[in-house]
Amino acid sequence: MTRYSGFYDLPTAWSQVFWGIVLGGLYAVAADGALFEPYYIQVMDDNAYTGLNIISLLLVTLLASIGTHFLLRRKRVRKGGSQPTSGWALGLAVGGMVGMVLMYRMFAFPDTFSPDGLLNIALISVFTPRAEALITAKHGYMMLQDKRWGAILRSTFWRSALLVSVYSAVFIPLVWVFILPFILLATPASETWIWESVPREGRRRLRRIWADQAREKNSISERVVDSAGLGASIANGEE
Numbered sequence: 001m002t003r004y005s006g007f008y009d010l011p012t013a014w015s016q017v018f019w020g021i022v023l024g025g026l027y028a029v030a031a032d033g034a035l036f037e038p039y040y041i042q043v044m045d046d047n048a049y050t051g052l053n054i055i056s057l058l059l060v061t062l063l064a065s066i067g068t069h070f071l072l073r074r075k076r077v078r079k080g081g082s083q084p085t086s087g088w089a090l091g092l093a094v095g096g097m098v099g100m101v102l103m104y105r106m107f108a109f110p111d112t113f114s115p116d117g118l119l120n121i122a123l124i125s126v127f128t129p130r131a132e133a134l135i136t137a138k139h140g141y142m143m144l145q146d147k148r149w150g151a152i153l154r155s156t157f158w159r160s161a162l163l164v165s166v167y168s169a170v171f172i173p174l175v176w177v178f179i180l181p182f183i184l185l186a187t188p189a190s191e192t193w194i195w196e197s198v199p200r201e202g203r204r205r206l207r208r209i210w211a212d213q214a215r216e217k218n219s220i221s222e223r224v225v226d227s228a229g230l231g232a233s234i235a236n237g238e239e
Contacts, residue, residue, distance in 0.1 A: 009082040009197070013089040019071050020093025027064040027094060028101040034060055036105065036167055043171055052167065057160050065139070065155040068094070069148070072140050083140030085197040088133045088190070095132025098166075099124050106170060120173045124166065127176075127183055131162050134186045141193035 034056045068090060071077075077086045103121055111117050135158045142151035162179075169175040 009080045009085065012076055012080065012082050013085050015076070016071065016086045016090040017093045020090040021097060023064070023067050023071065023090075024094035024097030027060070027067070028098045030060050030063075031098065031163060032101050032105070035163065036102070039167055040105070052164065057163065058156065061159040061163065062152075062156045064094070064159060065152050068136050068139060068155065069143075069152050072136075072143055080197075081144060082197045083143045084137045084193040085140075087136035087138075087140030088194065091133035091136030092129045094136065095129030098132065098163075099128040102128070102166065102170065116173060120169065120176075123169070123173075123176055127180065128162075128166055130187075131179075131183050132159075134183065134190055135159055135162070137190055137193045138186075141196060144196055 035052055039052045068087070071090060072083045072087055077083055102124055106112055106117070106121055106124075109117065112121070135155055138158075139151045139155045142148075142154070165175055165179045169179065
């Protein structure tokens, strides 16, 4: 997003952050009550017949995906074709709220302030918003491709997988070994999604700017090499 700053609809993206806080708060509280609390009871009490109910999981994530879809269908968003950038901003806010509610729960754990507990909280605070941003940016990109139902269904699937993984990582931090590769592999693709939100004129200007920067960088490198060669020649002459 920073790389393309000034070339996409930034005010609309910021408005999505506000709506993401609202939607994310509702989503995080619903997921906490319907999913995390029963799962926590199961972990603490092996005799309890409660857990991460698949129906509740799909229902909560489906409603969240439908909510993000309607926010990305707003006229202000569709007018500039800014679904991917708006989706990224929206997802960051939604993921931030999910992470905040989850960290609030974790601070009640007895071993939270151990090195492993603090590292786990740091990972949740950084990568949960980023993962949600990737999911929602992809959702917006698919909307540009006229794949509306596909966007909702895919977002529901990835959002379900994210919740299951992050909730598991709360009690088994080793799960991050499986979460982080997916996030890191999806990050380069997000540049393609964001690029689609930049207007054509903006793309031409960006290409010119990047070309000028590349030429300037090459000329600086050549001057450094020439200076080094000249210095070596003078030193050899003195010898």
